[in-house]
Amino acid sequence: MAVKTKPVRIYEGDQGPVRLLAGLEKRSPAEVVHAALAEYFQTHRGEIAATFTHAQEMIAAGDLEGLAEALTAGTDAQVNAMLADIEG
């Protein structure tokens, strides 16, 4: 059965390397991107696992403050953008 695919935009400069690897490995560009993604996940498995497992622990413990703190990603940029808008 054919695997479903979806279009993904990549940087123009990455098109050459993807084609090169596809040719060398005798794979399709989609297979090269798929394999690269799998390797990326493997490389970053530790940090992904740490975030996911820590979240599970906080949820199990009902740690409201801990979870709220874990959701602070991107907050500084939002605060700065909103303040610049207020002062602008």
Added chain:
Amino acid sequence: MADWFLRVTKRCLVEDLGFSPDAIDATLSDLAVTNDIVLAFLDKRSNHPEGQEVVTGLRSNKVVFTLHLGEHRGATWFQKAVLDASGVPITPAVVWLLAVRFHRSGKAEDAYPYFRDLDAKNRLLPTAEDVKALLAQSRRTLAASLIKDVPHLIEDARESPGRVISALLGDRVSVRLVFERSDPPMLTVAISQNLRPGDMAMPPDWLLLIAAAFLPETPIGRLSFSPDLGGSPLSPDEVAFCDFAE
């Protein structure tokens, strides 16, 4: 739900409405229970972020609208979402209640001179503390929803196998989930990456935190992406995770 937050500035809460400074951490719904002016602000600006009558004579370059609240007048400002260079929202939109005062036309203590005086003293618009409190409260509301609401959603899904259940977590994150009575049974949750209100992109960490709430027993090695939701296609903004649910 409106496509914007509604919020009262701390100065307005304390000086105009008589709340304690701690009220900055309360939800607007909680404040509305004890204050008719906040309730009226909530009712009116939930449907229309802007009014019809502008407060004139302000030095700041903001378009501030009046809000008629019985014998009181309020001043509200619709702070639209800030966009990045690509036109993508990077902040939520907010309607701020900036000030409230009894309306005594022609009198020195009337609401409109009061609004202009606050503006001249740079005390009318929201402060950094107001903005930080808004975002902190939003995070707390979402965190509370992950702890309290998600277990009920999972239970509902288990009780109705095959039915897609939709929810909005903490007024911010749209999710859909389905429990399939296959062998073994499977729970799939699709998480929208467009944050409400508006269409802000979700920070990547949030996706894992929300997935963890729906799959609390799943070891990371068994966490799987799903290409669909119980056989139905995902929306372009959704990412779906699944695991066995025995």
